Amino acid sequence: MSEISEMSDQGADKALLDVRGLTVRFGGLVALNALDLRVREGQIFALVGPNGAGKTTLLNCVSGFTQPSAGSLTFDGVDLLALPRRQRAALGIGRTFQNVQLFASMTVLDNLVAAQHAHLRANFAASLLPFGPAIAEDRRARAHGREILELLGIARYANAVAGALPFGVQKLVGVARALALRPRLVLLDEPAAGMPQTEVAQFAGALRRWRDELHVTFMLIEHNMSLVQSVAETVSVLDYGRKLAEGTPAEALANPAVLEAYLGSAGAREGAHADAHAER
Ligand SMILES: Nc1ncnc2c1ncn2[C@@H]1O[C@H](COP(=O)(O)OP(=O)(O)O)[C@@H](O)[C@H]1O
Ligand SMILES: [Mg+2]
Known part of the structure; x- marks a missing residue:
């Protein structure tokens, strides 16, 4: 060879x-x-x-x-x-859980936004940023979250309360949450x-x-x-x-x-x- x-x-x-x-x-x-x-x-x-x-x-x-x-x-x-x-x-490295683990009382989109904020903060200490950039960051996180939901075909659930959804849909939201962090x-x-x-x-x-x-x-x-x-x-x-x-x-x-x-x-x-x- x-x-x-x-x-x-x-x-x-x-x-x-x-x-x-x-x-x-x-x-x-x-x-x-x-x-x-x-x-x-x-x-x-x-x-x-x-x-x-x-x-x-x-x-x-x-x-x-x-x-x-x-x-x-x-x-x-x-x-x-x-x-x-x-x-x-x-x-x-992102993951989903066999038994899901979403914030049950939050909407689907808010679950994705919260995950992105937590990830950013952990990575870049973004919580130290002044208020203006935080609002822009929030807008970006929402837009990105919607995009992911659309790609997975579950955008219609964006404003639904996560904990009230069927288990199969909650599993997809778990996947969306992992993908939202650009793993x-x-x-x-x-x-x-x-x-x-x-x-x-x-x-x-x-x-x-x-x-x-x-x-x-x-x-x-x-x-x-x-x-x-x-x-x-x-x-x-x-x-x-x-x-x-x-x-x-x-x-x-x-x-x-x-x-x-x-x-x-x-x-x-x-x-x-x-x-x-x-x-x-
Ligand atoms: N935290 C734990 N403490 C004790 N035993 C565990 C724990 N987690 C998994 N196990 C045991 O380890 C084995 C492998 O489990 P698991 O990895 O969950 O299997 P799978 O996901 O393939 O169904 C099982 O016998 C399970 O009962
Ligand atoms: Mg298992």
Whole structure:
């Protein structure tokens, strides 16, 4: 192989998010077991696997809600584990939550505006600015918030009280809130859960546009396999905190071990999970 093609191979392999040997223990339970993953810039990377596989735990490690017991995590070459949660957000890592977490009594648009203000303040101490610029900042945050809601197809809810909306719409508002902060990497925890299938297709289109036009990288935890298959370049399958399979959606989901993990009877699996998680 020539030197040039080796160099370009390295470029193509360069990870935006590099997870190595990541291990998380909760008492005797091993939620992540020496996990290795690489997410390239501009990729929609799907993380799938049965409940309890460790998917949310991985997101929590990246965003700074959980400190791993061992391993390393780098984002664009920066050691994430040395940084507190706020600094990870300031680097451009956004996330959504499996159970949403909006300001329930505020409108949808105000949720997006509040998030942008908090983010600006954390990053640039903007609260020290005099009043005039703060008003301009507010106007910009509103305009940007509306734009995001339109791109996600939920602009009609801008003035609705967030807590009163159906769960599926609240999940989309959570995605909008993460995207409003102009992140480089967004971690989405089951965004399509509770979303009507008619809106899933529109959501898939919005994700692709964000990736293509704004070069945002996504790590997507999702049980909705039609969404995974329509947007993800790479699918990684977790089970018991380990990687079972990885590849294109067709490759990863056709793997016999993956079929077994998904199709094994629920009762048998619960017992098996407890056994496999217990440390000797
Ligand atoms: N804070 C915690 N304390 C103790 N156990 C936890 C905690 N968070 C997750 N777990 C356990 O770790 C395992 C992985 O959980 P999780 O990452 O939420 O799985 P997934 O998102 O794939 O469904 C589960 O067995 C879960 O019960
Ligand atoms: Mg989860």
